[in-house]
Amino acid sequence: MKVFTPTRAGSLLLPFISGFVSAQSEPLAGTALQNQKEAETLIEDSRYIACKNDAQRCRRDYIEQIEVRGDKPNPISISSEGSYTLDSQLLRDYRTGNGNLTDILGILPGVQYSEAMLGAEQLTNIRPAEVSLSGAGGRESGYFIDGVNNNSLLGNEQNSANRNYLQDVMGHSQETFVNLDLVDSIEVFDSNIPARYGQFSGGVVEADTVKAGDELQFGLSFRGTNKSAVEYERFYSPWYDGQDVLLEPDFKKHNIGAYVKAPIGSDTSLVAQFNMLESQETLFQLGRLRLQKQTNYNGFIKLDHALTANDDLTVSASYSPFKGEYFSENAVNSDYIVDGGGYNLNLKWAVQRSWGTMDSQLNWRASENNKDTAPYWFAWTSLPGKSWGGELGYESSLEGGFGDIEKSQDTLSFSQDYEFDYGSVLGSALSWQLGFELKQQFAQFNRLEEAIIYNGAVVRPEVNCSGYTVDCVETQYRVPVSQLEAQLGRKLDLTKPEDILLLSNNVMQSGQFFAYRELNPMGDASARINNLSAYAEGQWQWRDLTITVGGRYDYNDFVKNHNFAPRFRGNWSVFSDQGQWVFGANRYYSQDQLDYKLNEAKQPSHFEVRHLQNGRLSQWLPSKVSRGFVYQYDSIRTPYTDELTLAYRHQLLGGTLEFKWLNRFGRDGINRLQGHNEIGQATLFAGNDGAYRYKRLSASWMARYDNQHIEINLSKVSNEIAPASFDGDPTLSVGGDKKVAKDAFDSDELAFLAVERVTAKEEVETVYHLMSLNDLELQKQDFNRPIIANISWGGHFGNWQLSMMARYSAAQDVMYKASYTRTVSQANSICDTCNPAQKAYPVYCERRRPSVTTVNSNIKYMLLNTQQYQLSLSLEIENLFNQRTYIIAPLSTGIEVGRRFWLGVKLDI
Incomplete structure (x- = not known):
């Protein structure tokens, strides 16, 4: 109310x-x-x-x-804040898919998803989609649950590019994945964000958890989907040879929930809720079917007690673990487990007094992000004994993993927020908001074991492994050669095809060894940060004009930056309160990049080579360039964003029409500078040269009637990134046109960008540019859609509850991942007596993607409705009209996901 x-x-x-x-x-x-x-x-x-x-x-x-x-007539704010509120009804009406917190945000203006949102892999993925608010990436927005920050400091910058990293664990912008069943309402800020929120440079998402009512309630729910509930569309390139069959993903996914809401006496209430989201996918691993599994649990309990008529005490606790059991599809012994999520304990005291209100909050939370896998990675030549890759047409037979890594984050915080209302002063109204937060965070990165990557396999039938049993195999015959020759009655003549065939059929295992390896040592790094934040805002109201002026101060003893962010916003009512101008100028500082400090735990790789000497293997020796790179992040400033915004709202047809202009300038962004430290070690230094500009024009109309609601918005966006934000060319010239990859980047964070150009002879040729994945993300501007339009509608008609969401993305240039790789020599493998090792990297191509329109629908029917219980059925349909998503590049081979269904049942008692 x-x-x-x-x-x-x-x-x-x-x-x-x-x-x-x-x-x-x-x-x-x-x-x-x-x-x-x-x-x-x-x-x-x-x-x-x-x-x-x-x-x-x-x-x-x-x-x-x-x-x-x-209630508010629609999600658009009535104040000068640039906020939109999604209440419990909207959350129920527009819930589809996994039911994650970010899935529903797409109905709002300026919210954009990454390309991965429409990919076939999203069918089985249960992790929340990363979203962009006001032009910033997922990690740059602030996520809050019941007023407590839920941002993770353990993420990495390419968390959607790969699951299995050599030097890291896949991360996410959120510490724990909260299911919408636990959420009562969500408030999303895209501009004019109050000073009580800090440590972000994008937007803010504030979720409030469910509350108990006046009567005992409990319920059970089940939702599910599987392979048979999905339609696919296959596409083949003109060069497709037809040998590889495009198989549909074989999966099943289900969501189970239970809750209890119970009043305990006249002053106390209890909410307990459990939710489990599980996905299972059957994949081929080198010709045999295996099961991959992902599971996310949400356990939540909240006790609310009225100490007095004006004092309310709330105690809540949650446990939200995530676990993914994966394997590499083209490698044996490659199982790896990623587990994350964590705990949250929150104590809140809300006070109302004659002088105003006060909220005091004490919170402890802990999260982790770990990977458990084998410590060795082999690229054997596909020959007898190591032939599993060759059986599927691969030149190499891959095996193993990249070693165990643990990452953890612990946070203890205490905050107090005050509101003072001074009433009428000289004919105007004056009120204040102020508060502070004390927070201590401890984060740790720990590589638990040395990871060894073997490359450069050399085939030698006569090799003597000299006791090396892990990275060398000797030739083994079914029948000794001498016995075979005795049976023939002559020596084998390897100039004769029949003798060559006879000998090859006699080989059980071909001798081969690795001449090159990369060692990634154990290492750990930790950082403890003590943070002080304080804010104050004063609101002055005179007649139809309201002005809010304030600021926020942040300091921590890690980077020792004193950050002051001014906040200014206002609104002016016109046309007899039917219209309202909203304006503002604000600064937002992002969170201090603790994960960069943790990168210093990644000890530099070093490289070793060995040779055959008289048929016997020599010992491993350092290569000529024997060490990789290190990270060094010192004396960095906190990135910030300056914002100017102007909006006009008008009451129209029972709803609110809003026109908004938003202009943001990002400065002091952290970029990576290649160089060498004082001992000559290749080093990635931190710089503050990154910058961007984001502009958005949007028009929205939202209305709520007795039994229906509708939301319409159209956004035009542009995003410009300064050249200094890019890493630059990651190659070295070694004479002529020959280039090798520098040792200043991870071997798994590079990729090729294929660019077509017309030569002087008017012929089209493809030029390949090696670049970091960070630069590739900036290049393709994954979250930048030039024009986005949304139409959402929901209604309740007797026992029926219907909703529909349509989303349009205009045509644009995008980066498609090609189906092939390209190799380049490694600079750090060049030695006097060995050949440079070759490393294969993925290739991306720039292509024009047509416009995409998707429609999702949600249908619920109340099957039974009595005073004792309600039983309802639900049908959720994504991509209702089975439209193309254009995830598969033109003239390429692949599968796109079309129409898909979720079925559900819910019992409330």
Whole structure:
């Protein structure tokens, strides 16, 4: 229930008066409001008690006081904040798919998803999609659950590019994955964000968890989908040879939930909720079927107790672990487990007094992000004994993993927030908000074991492994050669094809060894950060004009930067309160990049080579360039974003029409500088040269009626990134046109960009540019769609509940991942007596993608509805009209996902 008065300054006194009465007169505060007449009498008595010492003010407030009760008419804010509120009804109506927190945000203007959102792999993935708010990447936005930050400091910059990293664990912008079943409402800020929020440079997502009612309630729910509930469309390139069959993903996914909401006495209530999302996928690993599995649990309990009529104590706890059991499809002994998520314990005391309100919050949370796998990676030549790759047409037979890594984050925080309402001063209303937070964070990166990557396999039938049993195999025959020759009665003549065939059929295992290996040592790094944040905002209201001025201060003892972010916003009502201008100028500082400090735990790789000497293997010896690179991040400034915004809102057709112009300038972005430290070691230094500019024009109209609601928006976006933000060319010239990869980048964070150009002879040729994945992400601007349009509608009709969401993305140039790789020599493998090792990298091509339109629908039917229980069925349809997503590049081979269904049942008692 929302209480507000749009135009009268005196109306701001009502919360102040109510709080005064509650504090001074307990019998009055405890009076049961039986009907509206008693409520009006109570309000009049409150005014008299609070105003009897100021007759003039009392008469004014008594005459001008207006009380309006009811929900906000639609998600668009009525204040100067650039916020949109999704209440419990909207969350229920628009829920589809996994039901993650970010899945529903797409109905709002300016919210964009990455390319991976529409890919076939998303069918089985249960991790929340990364979203962009106001032009920033997923990790740059602030996520809050019941006022507590849920951002992870353990993410990495290419978390959607790969699951299995050599030097890291796949991460996410959120610490724990919260299911929508636990959420009562979500407030999303894209501009004019209040000073109580900090350590972000994108937007803010604030989720409030469910609350108990006045009666005992509990329920069970089940939702599921599988391979048979999905339609696919196959595409083949003109050069497709037809040998590889495009198989449909064989999977099943289900979501199980249970909840209890119970009042305990007259002053206490309890909410307990459990949710499990599980996905299982059957994949071919070198010709045999195997099962991959992902599981995310949400356990939540909240106890709310009214200490007095004006003091409320809330204690909540949650446990949200994630676990993924994976394997590499083209490698044996390659199983790896990724587990993450964590715990959260929260204590909140809400106070209402005559002078205002106060919220005190104490929170402890812990999360982890770990990988468990084999410590060796082999690229054998596909020959007898190591032939599993060759059986599927691969030149190499791959085996193993990249070693165990543990990452953890612990946070303890205490915060207090105050609101003071000074009522009417010189004919205007004045109020203040201020608060502070003390926070300590501890983060750790730990590579638990040395990971060894073997490359450069050399085939030698006569090799003597000299006791090396892991990285060398000797030739083994079914029948000794001497016995075979005795059976033939002559020596084998290897110039004769029949003798060659006879000998090859006799080989059980071909001798081969590795002449080159990369060693990634154990290492750990940790950082403890003590953070102080404080903010203050004053709101001044005079007639139809409201101005809010304030700022936020952040400091921590890690980077020792004093960051002050001014905040200014306002709104001016026009046209008899039917119109409203909103304006603002703000600065937002992002979170300090602790994960860069943790990168220093990644000890530099070193490289070794060996040779055959008289048929026997020599010992491993350092290569000529024997060490990789290190990270060094010192004296870096905190990145920040300056924002200018102007919006106009108008009440139209029972809803709100909003036009918004948003302009952002990002500065002091952290970029990587290649160089060498004082001992000559290849080093990636941190710089503050990154910058970007984001502009958005959007038009939105949202309305809510008795049993229906509708949301429409159109956004035009541009995003420019400064050249200094890029890593630059990761290659070295070694003479002529020959280039090799520098040793200043991870071997698994590079890729080729294929660019077509017309030669002087008017012929089209393809030029390949090696670049870092970070630069590739900047190049393709994954979150930048030039034009986005959304139409959402929902309605309740008797036992039926219907909703539909349509999303349009205009045509644009995108980066497609090619189906082939390209190799380049490694600089750090060049030695006096060995050949440079070759490393294969993925290839991306720039192509024009046509416009994409997808429609999702949600249908619910109340099968049984009695006073004791309700039983409902649900059907969720994604891509209702089976439209192309154009995830597969033109003239390429692959599968796109079309129409797909979720079926569900829910019992409430």
